[in-house]
Amino acid sequence: MTSLNRRHFSVLAGSAALAGLGSLRAHAADAPLVLGQSAPFTGPAAQLGIQFNQGANLFLEQYNAQSGQRPVTIRHLDDGYDPERTAANTRQLIQEQVFALFGYIGTPTSLAALPLTAGDNIPFFAPFSGAMSLRNPFRRNVFHVRASYNDETAQIVRHLTTIGNNQIAVFHQNDAYGHAGLDGVTLALAQLKLRPVATGVVERNSVDVGAAVRTIVAAQPHAVVLISTYKSCAAFIRAARKAGFSGTFYNVSFVGAEALANELGKEGSGVVVSQVVPSPSSGSSALAREYQEAMRKGGGGAAGTYASMEGFLAAKVLVEGLKRAKSPTREGLIAGLETLDRQSFGGFDVTFTPRSHMGSKFVEMSMLTAEKRVIGLGPHGDPLPAMVA
Known part of the structure; x- marks a missing residue:
């Protein structure tokens, strides 16, 4: 495992501990906002879950290091790309009162989780899937960063x-x-x-x-x-x-x-x-250059993957929604995200409105x-x- 991998999984372990110890408390002003992620970290789709998670944590490490920011962490559970395990993981994360669900990997797994989010209107952000069944019908709590x-x-x-x-x-x-x-x-x-x-x-x-x-x-x-x-x-x-x-x-x-x-x-x-995102090694994409610089600062050298950069982008977009939220609540996050009208993230445009949560058509x-x-x-x-x- 590379030094970057070891560092990020150390961060993940810390995130898990935070979630386990404090997730049942109310979201106090100084407590981390915990995102829940069910994804494959083992099995034939494991690299997607690992890479997406690493990219998201790469951005969040830098964001959390800024003074005056309320920390955002990820509590992750392995589902092995199995919808039944995804559903069980989602129930656990909801019981732990995570702030939002983030970065689920796959169509059948995301479809297994969606019905569980509807009652409490839990934000379900940036699933790693382009399926139209996740986009239609429109669900106010579901946001897609990637193209279909x-x-x-x-x-x-x-x-x-x-x-x-x-x-x-x-x-x-x-x-x-x-x-x-x-x-x-x-x-x-x-x-x-x-x-x-x-x-x-x-x-x-x-x-x-x-x-x-x-x-x-x-x-x-x-x-x-x-x-x-x-x-x-x-x-x-x-x-x-x-x-x-x-x-x-x-x-x-x-x-x-x-x-x-x-x-x-x-x-x-x-x-x-x-x-559905620019090449992570692109010299012409400002987003890719930002990602590469974060990789270097994080000790990972200049290498990178598309899935990791998508995780980096997803975390960046979610944090922008939090910045625009009038209150640090689930409803506040949803409302904040809906103000992103052709917002550029290093040249990658994302548009969310109250009527459409399909953020990009980039391919x-x-x-x-x-x-x-x-x-x-x-x-x-x-x-x-x-x-x-």
Whole structure:
């Protein structure tokens, strides 16, 4: 584990202790505001939970170090990307009277938590999911910082069809997340009077991809859009190539680009991943430069991941909502967030209003290299300039 990881998990342990000792008290003026997070810290989606949490804590460490600030901490529980565990964790966090729920990872897990938040109108902020089922119908306590899967898949389909790749198959997880991505691809293709040439499924937390590979490779698509976690996507890509598939692979952001690159190694070369935040190594994004500087100050060097930077951004946006709140209450946070009208966070615009809590539609592409790197791509597929260390 890196020094940054050790430091952040030390912070997490402290946050957990704070929550356990003081969460049942009223939110006194000098007590930390505790955010509750249920996320995978073990299992096949663990890197997403770990990285998002680290990025959020990276921002909060700096924020809490400022004089006169009421501390904000995160109480995290591991759900292993299992909706039943997520529901149990959420009940525990609500019983502990956390101030808000933050940074849940995944569609089926977030859907398991949402009904539990409605009664007390607990803010449910920045779920790491683009599913429309979390966005529609509108829920006043739910705020989305990232673009939707419809936004991501529309960009993927546009990218593919612009270069003449009209025969598109979909490999997807057999749950709410996978079906959300499939719906997005299907909708984008329908607008061009096209449809998926084949689909294949994998069960959540499984890498049994054999049947999906046989079905999709037999259809001879130009490209496959993958809507699953990095373990199963890596298994599919390897098996499809071994079966003779020579087309391209496109993934949505939830795959975790760096985790997928590490899983695939040299076999990742040319695999494309859509992203909902700028490249963490971008030299042209003020948000990325701020994140990189925070990484350096935090002892993590100049490395970073998309999921970690999304956590950093999410914490930054939530804190801005707190600053705008007229009172440090849940209702105050909701009202404060609803004043963010085209608010720029280092060039990344977020808009929340009383009628819409879908903060961003930002999507860009990235590509994996044989060296396990993830490079941002411009609108024409050209690599974006990286930050000079």
